[in-house]
Amino acid sequence: MKGRNRIQWYSVILLAFCLTACQVKRPKDVLPDAKMENVLYDYHIAKAMGEETPYNESYKRLLYIESVFKKHGITKADFDSSMVWFARNPQILTKIYEKVNLRLKAERDGINHLIALRDHKPKESLPGDSIDVWIGQHICQLTGMPLDNKLTFTLPADTNFHDRDTLRWNVGFRFYNGTPDSLHAPLMAMQIKYENDSVINGMLKVKDAGIETISLFADTLGKIKEVRGFIYYPMQKVPQPLLIDRISLMRYHATDSIPSADRDSIRENAGKEESKKIERKPTAVKPVEIRKQGSDVNRRGNLRPRPTIQNTDKPVRQTER
Template sequence: MQKFILLLIVLVLGSACSTRPKVPRGLPGEKKMAEILADVYQVESVLGQTRLSYNSGDEDRVSGYYKYVLDRHQINKAEFDTAMAWYSAHPVVLSDVYSEVIEILSRRDAELKNQMNKEKEEQKKLPKVPSRLELWSDTTVFHVPFDRADSLDNRVPYNIELDSISGGILRLYAGYTFKEGGFLDSAQMKMIALYADSTLDTIYYQIHKSFNKVNGNISHKIDAGKHVINVSGFLLEHDTTTATVVDIEEVKLNFIPTVGMERVDLQ
């Protein structure tokens, strides 16, 4: 930019004692030439920022930038070169053209900044949607069995009342480590999503026995227009007549809003 301004100063000083000629017919007028050069300058600014040049192996891409500018102004390279040769030979005219170029670029810069500020203000007006909501409020670690006589409780039931959630994904997660002394080969995670219209969805995830930690994960997308008011189920759904010994940890139940959700209300 500094070189550009220095060039302009030299042109202005050199034109002080010159007689102003008229632009020949067939060449872009001063205003049109200023618009073309403003676009060329912006292209060169982009090339400088992306470090592209004719020596960088991106000659076709660089040429494409310039060709786009010339095509936009309905002028070919030969015509542009002829125009530049004439304007360069008449610095008094070229200095006025570059003055107009500066005006154009300044105006574009101001318009861009105004647009960016406007978009920032619009973003501030948008409702802030949390990226993730934690619905699980109970302990996150369980050691099963709690009581060998209580087969229902050993399935680790859960029940979470909600006011209303919609437009997102329910995700239930837990880690399982089976211990010696149990006879259970596999179990399931179970989640029931109850909607405000009294319908429900039931989702399962199969957990296979392992003495190393295995992960269980249920993800359920809430249908458009649906509002979940209750989430319930079992962390360890299995045949209750079969004894099992398992550690359950890192239990999480998240609601992940998706774009376009209308609201998220939790009781």
């Protein structure tokens, strides 16, 4: 029995030794798999953008690639040495590229959707009231670096948009290292353009974490042509990512179920945003100078009304002296 137990223990030790020997040793300067996946994802997007630049702006290709390295806190030498090691271990690199390809495919589908929007062939929104018509991702992360500092959207209206619709854009903001100062605070803006070329805008600076909302409403401008918006995250003094989540773009018809108090607040906010576009300078009014002359002024200094003269056709009789 003891001999069998020893053989079993030797077998376990030998198997563990073989598994350890089969594991590939990775140098310290090689990027981890997860980080390499993120770098390769941004790297291929930057290369694709560089290939679309004109010949006289070829310098931008290097800037796109450098922005990727700067975003992930590595150098070109770190990337090149890591790629050499992954090329020698194709099994690991293949698994990484499988994940990268899935992400690139999702990005391509999103681009195709934007192209459809540009050509005014979007997927029609759902009918009814209180519908979320948001077409983009519901969560994303911005770093403030080039290629990663803005979220934009353009939504053409379809047959399910009605006159006097209210659009309410809700976005959740999460800061990792405290809220930025007002100079570096994110900027959130939305615009509704109508078929008669009228435009209403809403804009705010995000100074605190939480849900921010822009509501736009027009009572007499007619049919909506398109809805646009963006979130701009300036470069920070100390790099810190910004997480944007819980994104929704709610559409409410004029006969919706929003309480009257909420509807009044929406109209009031829309009116305030519209009034901000027009700044009226106060005109100087000169004081009227009143002079006191004889009996035209009573004791209190107020002007007495002049008696009205009635026109008559009867001749005026002359009185005898």
